[in-house]
Every structure is written in structure tokens, then in C-alpha cells.
Amino acid sequence: DAGITQSPRHKVTETGTPVTLRCHQTENHRYMYWYRQDPGHGLRLIHYSYGVKDTDKGEVSDGYSVSRSKTEDFLLTLESATSSQTSVYFCAISDGFSGGYEQYFGPGTRLTVT
Amino acid sequence: GQQLNQSPQSMFIQEGEDVSMNCTSSSIFNTWLWYKQDPGEGPVLLIALYKAGELTSNGRLTAQFGITRKDSFLNISASIPSDVGIYFCAGQLQGGSQGNLIFGKGTKLSVKP
Numbered sequence: 001d002a003g004i005t006q007s008p009r010h011k012v013t014e015t016g017t018p019v020t021l022r023c024h025q026t027e028n029h030r031y032m033y034w035y036r037q038d039p040g041h042g043l044r045l046i047h048y049s050y051g052v053k054d055t056d057k058g059e060v061s062d063g064y065s066v067s068r069s070k071t072e073d074f075l076l077t078l079e080s081a082t083s084s085q086t087s088v089y090f091c092a093i094s095d096g097f098s099g100g101y102e103q104y105f106g107p108g109t110r111l112t113v114t
Numbered sequence: 115g116q117q118l119n120q121s122p123q124s125m126f127i128q129e130g131e132d133v134s135m136n137c138t139s140s141s142i143f144n145t146w147l148w149y150k151q152d153p154g155e156g157p158v159l160l161i162a163l164y165k166a167g168e169l170t171s172n173g174r175l176t177a178q179f180g181i182t183r184k185d186s187f188l189n190i191s192a193s194i195p196s197d198v199g200i201y202f203c204a205g206q207l208q209g210g211s212q213g214n215l216i217f218g219k220g221t222k223l224s225v226k227p
Contacts, residue, residue: 105156
């Protein structure tokens with residue numbers, strides 16, 4: 001299994017509060033991704049990173065920001081959580097070389113915004 | 115945005131049966147990946163395909179990269195109870211951003227009652 005951990009694994013927060021989710025990898029992979037998974041929508045890309053301090057938006061980036069100050073860590077921040085951001089969040093990593101596009105996923109964080 | 119049509123959405127299996135599912139699109143893909151997700155866990159990569167016409171196996175699982183590059187197929191032979199879960203296809207669009215995958219909505223495999 002790829003060395004990917006996510007923290008916290010579960011979180012309940014109130015509307016309007018800031019929330020930060022952490023993804024940590026031990027594989028030294030260049031690419032890191034944040035997805036959300038919702039019933040009926042599958043996996044949707046929020047933001048991704050192609051190197052330290054290099055990030056870009058995905059399909060559903062509104063209301064989210066990211067930061068990557070070290071190769072191994074990719075943080076996802078909800079500046080002011082809303083109920084529509086209740087979801088399961090997955091981090092994924094890719095080395096961008098072995099075939100290029102194989103992504104390996106973390107165990108997920110279940111976030112509930114009340 | 116771009117979409118992958120994955121079918122069937124759900125199916126019931128009986129132990130020993132063969133299972134087939136597919137993903138189709140109107141766009142051309144350079145890569146097809148197949149994942150399995152168990153409840154409460156992240157998706158796990160099963161098979162990766164990189165060339166049109168490629169046929170790749172992983173145990174009882176076989177996947178194919180369609181000749182038109184617009185579709186992919188996954189077959190599971192002689193299903194067993196632990197095959198239950200959700201299977202996702204994912205593809206890298208030709209000309210798409212490096213490493214950005216598009217995911218199908220999944221095929222849910224359940225055991226026949």
C-alpha cells in the first residue's frame with residue numbers, strides 16, 4: 001500500500017468555522033490531489049499540486065484553498081465551512097513517471113458540517 | 115465537464131458467476147484505470163491500461179483499453195464474496211492536464227439475496 005495518511009479521519013464542525021484537512025505521504029511523489037466524493041457525483045477533483053508551492057484548481061475548487069510547503073504534506077482548507085461541503089474527502093498521490101497517471105488514494109476524511 | 119458513462123450502475127452477483135462492466139465516453143483517452151472501493155476506505159488501483167487494444171489481467175480481473183480509445187471494459191471471472199464493492203473507471207483525457215483523471219460514477223457489486 002502507498003504510504004498515504006489523512007488526518008483527521010472524521011470531523012464534525014459548525015457552519016462558518018475554518019477547517020483544515022491534512023494529507024501526508026512517505027512516497028516522495030511529485031503530484032498530490034484532493035477529491036471529494038458524494039453520492040451521485042463520484043469523485044470530483046478540488047485542487048491538485050504538481051510540486052512544492054505549485055498548485056492548481058480542479059473541477060470544484062470554490063470555497064477551498066490548498067497549500068504545499070513540503071513534498072510530503074498537502075493541506076486542504078475550508079475557510080468558512082458550509083453544509084454543502086459535507087462530504088468524504090480523499091487525498092491521492094502520483095509520481096507522474098510510471099505510466100504517468102496512476103493515482104493512489106488515502107483512507108479518506110469524513111467531514112460533517114452542521 | 116467531461117463525463118465517463120459507467121454501466122451498469124449496480125449489479126448482483128452469485129458466487130462463481132462472471133461479471134462485466136464498462137466505461138464509455140465521446141472523448142479520446144490516453145489512459146484507463148480501474149479501481150475498487152470497499153465501504154469506509156479509499157479506492158484501490160486494480161489495473162492500468164496505456165495502449166489502445168491493450169488487454170491486462172490481475173488475477174481473476176481482466177481489463178481492456180478499447181480500440182477507439184473511447185471506452186474500456188472490466189471483467190471479473192468466477193466471482194467470490196470479497197468481490198463485493200464499488201468499481202470505478204478513470205481516464206486521462208487526450209490533451210488533458212497532466213495527471214488529471216476523470217472518474218466514472220461507479221458500478222456497485224452486491225451479493226444476490
